[in-house]
Amino acid sequence: MSGQGAKIEYVDISKRYGAVEALRPTSLTIEAGEFFSIIGPSGSGKTTLLGVTAGYVPPTSGQIIIDGRNVVGEPPFQRNIGMVFQNYALFPHMTVAENIGFPLRMRKTPRAEIAERVKKMLALVQLEEMASRKPGQLSGGQQQRIALARAAVYDPLMLLMDEPLSALDKNLREAMQDEVKQFQTVLGSTVLYVTHDQAEAAAMSDRIAIMNHGRIVQIGSPRDLYEHPVARFVASFLGEANIFDIESVTPHASGSMIATHHGFSLVCAASGSHDGQCVCVRPEAVALSASRPEHDNVLEGKVVDATYTAGSLRYRVELAPDCIITQRTPSVRGIEMFDTGATVFASWRAEDTLLVDDD
Amino acid sequence: MTSRDPAMRQATGRIWSPARGYFVILSLPVIFLAVFFIWPLAGVILRSFGGDEGIFFQYLTVFERDSYLKVLGYTLQVATTVTVLCLLIAYPVAALVARLQGSWLQLAFALILVPFWTSTVIRTYAWMVLFQRKGVINDALLNFGVIDAPLRFMHNNIGVHIGMVHIMLPFMLLPLISAFRNIDPSYMRAAGVLGANPIRAFWHVYLPLSMPGVSAGVALVFITSLGFFITPALLGGAKNMMLAVLIEQQVTITVNWELASALASILLIVTACLYVVYDRVSRRAGGGGVLD
Amino acid sequence: MTWNSSGRLARIFIVAFTVAVLIYLIMPTFVIVPMSFSSKSYLSFPPPGWSLQWYQTMTERHDYPQAFWNSIKIGVPVALLSTTLGTLAALGVVRGRFFGARPMSAIVIAPLMLPQIILAIGLYPIMAKFGLAGSYPGVVIGHTVICIPLVFITVAASLKNYHPAYEYAAMTLGAGWWSTFWHVTFPMIRVGVIVGGILAFTFSFDELIIALFLTSPETRTLPRLLWEDLRQYVTPIIAAATTLVLCISFILFGAVALLQRRLSKASKS
Structure with a gap:
């Protein structure tokens, strides 16, 4: 029961509903055994991609090649793909054991073998004692684990997960992230995980694809996407971002000098043209101080508000009318806090001035 | 092979889709109602224009x-x-x-x-x-x-x-x-x-x-x-x-x-x-x- | 008079009015029951004496038992046929969601909204052409047309009660069309299907107009026999037959009420 994950290649796959292009021609390769997440706002095409992969949404064009075999045109019941649905879709009239045994029954597996494999799966998700319960008698987290077990019991080529944790409350969701990840590691399966929660995706995935308006905007490791967003959409969808619109870019000794709409001059380590670009600065990259520091970029402003949340301090600083930036630092014991209305200096390194597409 | 490949196009023409299956399922009751509901009603309307005295005679x-x-x-x-x-x-x-x-x-x-x-x-x-x-x-x-x-x-x-x-x-x-x-x-x-x-x-x-x-x-x-x-x-x-x-x-x-x-x-x-x-x-x- | 006291008066009036209306709704039907046990041949209320003679006369005549069995022989196939076709129609329209699903459901429901006399005079020449006028298949088909919407409505409601993800899930797990229907869809809509079937049987068992046109003296149903007798003379035999029909209707009504209660309990848990 391990290491049998398949490699999936999407070649120009697309889906059109009448005049609406739900999925623009998309090409993508997911490696065997990879935990791959797709994130994006609702309507970005991520659920369509999932439906096309599972087989219940017929694509308009393109191919899906799983371990060298094009599965487009095959019905879902011939694809041998496992899927965990948003609300689990556990059959309410069957017991937990019958639910998990269902795919094996459909494959005409001998009774004794079904019993044995169901037992093994229940042991893996640690719910052996629930075998004869109905799904309605289980908690949300338990249903989630049963859904995982049911989708994996027949050693499918890959596991699809459609926002599987969205129905759980926040604390349980974080605990389940680790369980899902561990489950995948044990089975060695390829996972395509769809969510709108970027933190969830970042916590589990090897790679993430960000979708918007029916196409993939960027693919990369969670760290890649956060530290090197290619577009304004990626920068603001993944975590917080301070965005500055650009007026002009001129070459500079250590990269380029950027003039923003609000009249600031920012030093950037990269060189670039200002065509269709903007500047992104992460809140963590910004430092605040009471006196003017010696730094690549220093801007003077006034604290608009300060919030203390578990683990971090978050300030909003007004640099100019209509220009407020966010700053965040870990809240260490005894840290000095600025009052609202205090004059502060926001500063960051030239390397932290990121140039991204202004899509 | 791209999506413009003729072989591929032919394959996509026969793509499995749930809507197609449900369409087949629907055809049985639809045929039944067409024969035993729509046809009788059409017959009633047609007959109302029949007779030897002219098309609109009955309505007149x-x-x-x-x-x-x-x-x-x-x-x-x-x-x-x-x-x-x-x-x-x-x-x-x-x-x-x-x-x-x-x-x-x-x-x-x-x-x-x-x-x-x-x-x-x-x-x-x-x-x-x-x-x-x-x-x-x-x-x-x-x-x-x-x-x-x-x-x-x-x-x-x-x-x-x-x-x-x-x-x-x-x-x-x-x-x-x-x-x-x-x-x-x-x-x-x-x-x-x-x-x-x-x-x-x-x-x-x-x-x-x-x-x-x-x-x-x-x-x-x-x-x-x-x-x-x-x-x-x-x-x-x-x-x-x-x-x-x-x-x-x-x-x-x-x-x-x-x-x-x-x-x-x-x-x-x-x-x-x-x-x-x-x-x-x-x-x-x-x-x-x-x-x- | 203050608002309060006039409000109370109004409330008493509405309660009394409601009770009167509910009595108006059910009383007339039950007047028949004691009359069927009358010892005299004329109808008066309360009956001057009690006897079972009208039930005896009814069973001794050949036409009443024959009509009763005809109604069953027609009602059961109507229930089976319309349950099958109505369920297929509901599945196709609710789950298919393709272009034209809405006009399609309008056509499926239409037989229930149209006056039955129109369908009756439309079906008769067609049945006559196929040699089915007066036969069992003829009237079964006629009733099935009107019963399909009854099943369609109850089954469509059951289907809308849950998300199609259950069916997609079954399919990704390896179940084909038939397995998906048999193991997942049918268990989820079972109550709707059974209630639809019972409604269809009851409708066929009570229906008159189609039966008037499409049955012969050999295949005539109980409502048609009652109708023919009613136009001649009103005797307590009719009351006896009617009481029998009422009993059957109420048994079916009770069955549906129980099923629906079980369903609402199941959906609560």
């Missing part, structure tokens, strides 16, 4: 003869009266029943559904028994000295109306009760707190909120009443005839299929128009329409 006959016009007029009049009576009777009853809880609600529902499950022939028969010259009602009225001679209930307007309201009342009560149960009682309380007296609160809050139920009930009762056959045939008189009874007589007694078909086509078109209008209105009102 219907609209030129007073006796047929009278039947059309009487049918509309009875359907309207029955609808209004049902609405006036059902509205306060539904308002009360909708506020009942637990076993009282179940009892009221059972009492409303019992006639729903009783054959129309049987219920009309019951009224015949009650309405006879020496029937229960006349006996009671005579015994209490209210009247000196037995009253005539049958073969006139009174019998038809009492019998039809009796049969149509559940069709008005059920949509009204469901509409009333959807009204949050806090609206009325809010109106009271805001200083509206009960009559104004009713007029400005309760009545508008109950309109989806009213329009559903009115449409259901009116459309069904237009085509009513059993009750007017048994309780009605020869002078006042409803359309469905006339159609049946034209077929079984006069054996004039063309005229019967013309009358049936008129009934069909009126009913279909009302059905479509009602569906549009109820969909716009957000009630989802009868079809959703």
